Amino acid sequence: MPIDTEAQFTDVYRAHYGDVLRFVRRRADPMTVDDIVGETFLAAWRRRRELPDDPRPWLFGTARKLMLNAHRGLRRQSALVVQIQRAAAADGHESMADVAIQVEGRIDLVAAWRSLAPADQEVLALNVWEQLDARDAAKVLGCTRAAYAMRLTRAKRRLAGRLNPAAPASPALSLTH
Structure with missing residues (x-):
């Protein structure tokens, strides 16, 4: 244009x-x-x-x-604010236990987010906060759509693994002849 x-x-x-x-x-x-x-x-x-x-x-x-x-030479610091679910109760009233669970969940999510590599944070942010589709996000990162999709999948897995470290790892691919 x-x-x-x-x-x-x-x-x-x-x-x-x-x-x-x-x-x-x-x-x-x-x-x-x-x-x-x-x-x-x-x-x-x-x-x-x-x-x-x-x-x-x-x-x-x-x-x-x-x-x-x-920021060349320095590790980029995350400036993203992690936003999670809104009010849990449909009527807008939450018990202290619900609030405690939400606070604990936010703390876990923030800690998991901060433990991710900056590249994983960026891929996830383009998807969640910027709401870019794979084609446009790939343009931002200067890679192919397929490469972006793979990076996004891997970043989601790493974030999920940090949120629930007790979950079993996905089974390895087995080769069959």
Whole structure:
């Protein structure tokens, strides 16, 4: 979708600024968020004639690369907030036992999330928080759709294993002749 005018770029900016901002806020140090978002749209302006019809995955991919550059040499810290189930009771009233179970579950989920490698966190976040389909998430990560699907499956398994370490491991594949 080549962009020829400033007005066309302004439309793209307005349509995607909020998504890019949220995407970066979840991942970057708060002190660098505005710079990364600004640099993302500067890159989009410079490449405006080459933008795809749906620029959202391209913008996410560009923002991701800028964040990686900003954090080169340092392990990225997770800035995602783990959100789990809403009120357990249909009537909105919860007993203290229900609240305790929810708190314990949140603590377990946060601990499991933090124990994941940053690559697993990113794959899961693109699926859950950004709600990208496999094709678009693969574009963000710069890999094939099949590679993304495999990474997502493996990340889900690792998260599930950390949430329930007593669960039996999936049976190994056996070769038959």
